[in-house]
Amino acid sequence: xxxxxxxxxxxxxxxxxxxxxxxxxxxxxxxxxxxxxxxxxxxxxxxxxxxxxxxxxxxxxxxxxxxxxxxxxxxxxxxxxxxxxxxxxxxxxxxxxxxxxxxxxxxxxxxxxxxxxxxxxxxxxxxxxxxxxxxxxxxxxxxxxxxxxxxxxxxxxxxxxxxxxxxxxxxxxxxxxxxxxxxxxxxxxxxxxxxxxxxxxxxxxxxxxxxxxxxxxxxxxxxxxxxxxxxxxxxxxxxxxxxxxxxxxxxxxxxxxxxxxxxxxxxxxxxxxxxxxxxxxxxxxxxxxxxxxxxxxxxxxxxxxxxxxxxxxxxxxxxxxxxxxxxxxxxxxxxxxxxxxxxx
Numbered sequence: 001x002x003x004x005x006x007x008x009x010x011x012x013x014x015x016x017x018x019x020x021x022x023x024x025x026x027x028x029x030x031x032x033x034x035x036x037x038x039x040x041x042x043x044x045x046x047x048x049x050x051x052x053x054x055x056x057x058x059x060x061x062x063x064x065x066x067x068x069x070x071x072x073x074x075x076x077x078x079x080x081x082x083x084x085x086x087x088x089x090x091x092x093x094x095x096x097x098x099x100x101x102x103x104x105x106x107x108x109x110x111x112x113x114x115x116x117x118x119x120x121x122x123x124x125x126x127x128x129x130x131x132x133x134x135x136x137x138x139x140x141x142x143x144x145x146x147x148x149x150x151x152x153x154x155x156x157x158x159x160x161x162x163x164x165x166x167x168x169x170x171x172x173x174x175x176x177x178x179x180x181x182x183x184x185x186x187x188x189x190x191x192x193x194x195x196x197x198x199x200x201x202x203x204x205x206x207x208x209x210x211x212x213x214x215x216x217x218x219x220x221x222x223x224x225x226x227x228x229x230x231x232x233x234x235x236x237x238x239x240x241x242x243x244x245x246x247x248x249x250x251x252x253x254x255x256x257x258x259x260x261x262x263x264x265x266x267x268x269x270x271x272x273x274x275x276x277x278x279x280x281x282x283x284x285x286x287x288x289x290x291x292x293x294x295x296x297x298x299x300x301x302x303x304x305x306x307x308x309x310x311x312x313x314x315x316x317x318x319x320x321x322x323x324x325x326x327x328x329x330x331x332x333x334x335x336x337x338x339x340x341x342x343x344x
Contacts, residue, residue, distance in 0.1 A: 001024050002023070009159075012158050016156050026046075027045070028048045029050070031051055032051065032053045036064045040067050042071075046071075049078045053081075056136055057134075062148055066148050066149075074169060077153070077166070078165075078167075079163060080163070080166075081161045081164070082141045082164070083162070085136070088135065091160050111125065112134055139232040140205045140207050141164065142207075142210075142214070143205070150167060150169065151166060151167045151168075151214075184199070184202055185198065187269070191288075196253070200249055200250065201246040201247075201249060203233055203240050203241050204232040205232055211232055242343055243342065243343070247290065259287055260289050261289060262290070263293075263313075264289065264314065266288035282311075283310065293313035294306045296309075
């Protein structure tokens with residue numbers, strides 16, 4: 001088994017695999033497959049699984065991960081490998097030809113990345129490719145694993161392949177409404193603690209919402225109040241965020257009455273855990289808003305500055321409920337237009 005694995009994955013990757021799962025143990029199941037039935041129909045007893053076939057070639061990725069979940073008990077390990085979009089660009093010979101490489105990768109991105117996620121086009125894609133060589137990001141693969149009941153333990157890159165070690169921690173979420181398209185809806189806390197769906201343009205890879213805890217545990221918060229070194233962001237997502245373009249769809253929520261023009265940011269349950277309880281209680285007395293107080297007050301975007309700006313706004317809102325939002329709106333417009341204030 002050792003010599004076979006070294007020939008297949010290389011010495012460094014073998015050492016990485018063996019660090020987490022003893023590959024020669026009778027309790028370890030090492031396989032190279034894209035079919036979940038090869039996992040489920042194996043009658044042997046094992047407490048760890050290594051799949052050497054790339055996730056990119058699996059037709060039904062979540063069903064495969066769910067099958068692995070069923071075969072393992074809590075705290076048992078599973079290792080997968082994938083080729084990320086970046087690694088594919090570096091490997092492909094077209095990636096070294098100026099101009100042509102950009103045209104080629106745009107076409108490839110549309111066919112191998114966009115088509116599998118669009119109704120109608122999805123059938124064309126799978127008819128031609130049989131689900132092989134799908135373009136996947138590291139964030140999507142990790143997010144899918146977490147959504148299927150696993151926790152990320154480690155990841156390393158060897159010879160262009162990213163190996164991901166995960167531990168089973170529970171049952172799959174079976175989420176049938178994962179955000180794929182350019183417009184998606186996020187669960188956020190509204191007035192009186194009610195959960196509302198806030199619309200935004202996509203700035204992250206699919207399934208990235210499942211990695212919030214992982215990214216925060218890995219890197220913590222940056223000075224702008226967002227997760228530091230967040231690999232979930234797409235290149236175009238950074239541009240959309242900088243100029244608040246990703247938040248334009250919140251006008252839908254504004255028209256629906258879920259949020260108002262000025263107010264505290266609509267935040268997730270996970271983010272609310274990092275906010276003092278007194279401020280949490282104060283926040284849910286009012287509807288969240290499109291334009292946050294830190295913009296109107298021209299404050300920094302770090303967590304403490306944002307929270308302090310929200311405190312000042314909320315206390316002022318209680319004292320002057322009818323004029324505060326108007327004042328903050330015009331102050332925000334001045335800071336954005338004249339002082340070139342940008343998103344945190």
